[in-house]
Amino acid sequence: MDFAYVEGQFKKIVQSKGINKIAQTQFALRSTEIVHRLTYEKRYNRMEQAMERFRKCNNKKPRSQIKREIILCKKFWKCYPLHYYRHNLYRKDNELSERELLNYIPEFFFYYLFLPFHDSKKFENLLTDKNLTEQLFRNHNIPQAHTICKLIDNHIYTNNLIEKNFDDVKQELVENKYQKIFVKPLTGLGGHGIYIFNRNASGQYVNKDENMLDESFLNKICSRDNYIMESGLEQTPEFSEIYPYSVNTFRIITENKGGTVRILHAILRFGRSGNEIDNTSKGGIFLNINIRTGGLATYAISHQCESFMGHPDTNFVFKGNRILNWAEIRDFVTENAMKLPLFTYLAWDIASTKKGPVVIEANPKFGLDGHQLVSGGLREIFRINDPRFYWINKGKRI
Secondary structure, three states: OOHHHHHHHHHHHHHHOOOOHHHHHHHHHHHHHHHHHHHHHHHOHHHHHHHHHHHHOOOEOOHHHHHHHHHHHHHHHOOOOOHHHHOOOOEOOOOOOHHHHHOOOOHHHHHHHHHHHHOOHHHOHHHHOHHHHHHHHHHOOOOEOOEEEEEEOOEEEOOOOOEEOHHHHHHHHHHHOOOEEEEEEOOOOOOOOOEEEEEOOOOOEEOOOOOEOOHHHHHHHHOOOOEEEEEOOOEOHHHHHHOOOOOOEEEEEEEEEOOEEEEEEEEEEEOOOOOOOOOHHHOOEEEEEOOOOOEEOOOEEOOOOOEEOEOOOOOOEOOOOEOOOHHHHHHHHHHHHHOOOOOOEEEEEEEEEOOEEEEEEEEOOOOHHHHHHHHOOOHHHHOOOOOHHHHHOOOOOO
16 A cells, blocks of 8 residues: 555545645544554554564453553544554553553654654755755764765765865875775665775775775766765774674754753664664664663663663673763763754764764654663653644644
8 A cells, every 4th residue: 555645645535625724634634644554564664573573472461451551542642552562562561550651652643743843844854965964064063974075966076065086085095094984875764775885904995795985886876876975983992892893873862942952862772793883774772871870771672672681792781881971972962952953853873982972963853663662651751741732733833
């Protein structure tokens, strides 16, 4: 079933009936929720995996209890609680109070009502196009990875969009001897489409597929997409001890209302199985961080709900450890969130490097499910008291 097509058909029906705008908005929203419910499992592999876990689970609560809890969530949030399956809330070993149960935010509510109410879509491109993001961060003195060049429409540019040639790029690589190079699609998400090159003993840059970083390779990939080329970051020894093969990053959610910034939640992400990136969509694991103390949670998990008391590659034990420079990281994120008042809610990807904290990305639309997997529901943290407010005020921003 094509989600966009079905949603579009609902909207055409509503418009053809001559219903007033408020009723049109509500009807279209309800229609979108129905289509989302019916298609989400097929469109989103993590939901598909969650439903498969539910079907195979031999440790479910009684059917009557599951039904009662689903109805409770549906009545409160005004939409079907698919997150009930995503977060394994049906399991007997997941007994929750009513308050704890209702604290889990449904993804439909979060992405279709909550975030759109607080943040306008018209500014999203500033943070979803890496070319624009690089310029935005540079203009606001937000520390980021060094840009070697931008690859746009088969041309090579400096970060200021002055055209140069591959010989200039090659000369910079020879002079600086970067140990690692990242070539990222300008609009890529979740680590998809990234090429990672490592400097070998001969000074050449080669990736795991034995591709060499040369003019021929760039011509080949640039015929399909636009890219930004960045030098790799050198993380602090503290993080290399946990997992040395990727730059392990924080994902920190901030809220900026009226110039007052709050850190709402934080997780720490690690690569796994030799992977050179820590994205959870690429098999990475993540764990909760105490935002007051920087203490690490007892368990890290994967998006398949596997649990790890220690990192599976290095056996580093999480319990009892804390982030040594957490106060610096916390202040860094708060300071930079204040520089981007156009965005109420952002999830910052931060690396702790030998030169200090660096912003990898700031995400206006971010994975809520990972944060709720490691810490439980976040409704109270986001201060969502009455979901009906967002249903009634769909499309209205304060």
